[in-house]
Amino acid sequence: MKIIIVGCTHAGTATVVNLKELYPESEITIYEKNDNISFLSCGIALNVGRVVKDTKSLFYNSPESLAKLGVITNMKHEVLDINFDDKKISVKNLVTNKVFEDSYDKLVLTLGSWPIVPKFEGGDLENIVLCKNHDHAINIIEKSDNAKNVVVIGAGYIGVELVEAFESQGKKVTLIDAENRIMAKYLDKEFTDVAENEFRGRGVNLVLGEKVQKFKGEDGKVTEVVTEKGSYKGDLVVLCIGFAPNTKLVKDKLETLPNGAIIIDEYMRTSREDVYAAGDCCVVKFNPAKDTRYIPLATNAVRMGTLVAMNISKPTIRYMGTQGTSGIKIYDQCIASTGMTEEVAKSTTSISVGSVIVTENYRPEFMPTHESATIKLVFDKDTKRIIGGQIISKVDLTQSMNTISVVIQNEMTLEELAMTDFFFQPQFNKPWNILNTVALKAI
Template structure:
């Protein structure tokens, strides 16, 4: 069987590694990748900028040589710009020589990833306005930030918040701009973001929330100012962290997609063409909390999907279980993690929901030290099914989001979590785990509302 893989970051690397282990030479894999690197962990860019990871090369967990040694043909610096599904071939271009050619396939694996969204405003092409996605972006940010003192980050999602902190650790003047009136609004509710915004402000990050960038201004071709609908900010450097869009333009009108272009896949990760699979940032995912297809570009989704495609290459063996969008972030002294939906998304989806919010200590009060844990559950009002959860503390309790993820995936109800069996040891937790406690409070709330 001849398989062509388009793109090779997380999903592509996972597919190739697994397929070669499962099938060896029975599957011939040719990979087309426009860059000369694979498997870069973009979530590590802020760690590199902040000095936690000194060597950015350590943010790679594979290489073209590693995948070649497994038996894959790695066509680096090649771009696929056309696909013929009827005759089953791709049209590719060697970006070094300009040569174009056709290559036939039996199966196609689309792991073409995503690309940063660039606001379409005047001045967007000025020098010093940078993206944050791949290895080369990381190098550009690191090099440009050496001589930049005033840095503006646009977008207060995970990447923007992490970069703002990283620049602050480097002694920079940092402004963080977002069109929303809260940071991390897609992931966390107000109880959490208020604390995090105070934390960022106290650590010297200027927050410009509820503001829209209307233009960039420069001198001698270099950015000097960011103009919003409310203010003007001086900038030696700007980093855009305004989200991502799937790299799927060549499949437009050929495969079924969400309105934003993410390829829709079935439970075995076939696209609307049964001989073409999709995974990672190029694909939509089945989102269990809302039972709908959503675009959630996370490395965790990518590696699972790429691996499952390998198992399903000859026959449909493993169903993709969907995702809860579980994720986490460190914001100065706070450790934060979330799984499933928050109140904002519940409202957007028209879910009849209720919430419970509690503050618990992570360890018994008789211990020498302990920290508050802020925890919130979102659940369906009719039957108590858990659809979301958020946890935050100066102690590291983020692994509890994985517990919430399993609970949401398996449609646990409030009563199931309230009496779930968790271990107790005073160094780590309390006799009632804080997940038990918050669920018990939700159970009491439900009982009162039913009387």
């Protein structure tokens, strides 16, 4: 079996490693535009903040290690076109500029995503950078050494983490977002208020509810970011506006969402025979809403890539879908969420949305310390099915949202969660676990 993998970050790497284990005699060829694979972009902020000292440590695999498995690893190669009828691809060697053809029995598209970059006036000025791959990480760190005023555009997880990292390095930081709250897709207001106060308390300038209009500069370098309401100094600007599927290669050739995300079935198959797709270039089955959405996460990518390998000969293991579970640490605050927020559920579904919130000490008050935690459940008022959860505390209780992820995936109700058996030990919790408590309050 001759298998070609186009693109090799998280989904591609997972596919290749598992394919070689399951089908050791198969001929596997990778075509990747970059000169590296498996870069964890979620670690860039940790690198900027000097928590992670070496950018190279953010790789968990390499072309060399895959080559040792017997995989043909073609780095700096761009796939120009795919002929799905004849099962052939056209490839350009970016070092020699030579163009050639290759053929496949099975094709795996792990094309990834790319940062959204609107066409701003002044967008070509120096020191306006992206935050996605290894080259971006190196660029950000080099340019931030001499930067005094850093502007981060986009208050999702990556943008927010970068803000903390820059602030910790003594930079004057401005965070701009068109939404009225930071991390609005992941957390409701009760939680983003706490996070915003953490930033404001450390002098970060939060510019929310404003859209960037243009950039101004001097001597070819950016000096100012202009919104419709004001202007803000910045000698380094990082664009973290969001990501879009990197699927121009298959435009009008495969079934996709309007944004270009490739539509796949529960076995990772695309609309063309013997063509599979996984990772940030695809749709995901979103269990809380019982629909399909575009949710680019590395956790989704590695699972989907593994499933490609398991299903490439015949349908074997179904994709269970995702809850979009995620976590973040902002200074001392440990935050996690899963499923839909109350705001997202109300704005994107017809569900009769209910919610309940509890703040209590995470363990008995007779213990020497007993930090408070705030937890929220979002649920369907008609069926009592749980569709979302969020937690915040100075104690790391984020694993609770992994539990709620399982709850959502298995369509559990408030009553079931309220009476679920959790252990009690005063070092860790109370006789009623906080997950029990919030569900009990709801019913």
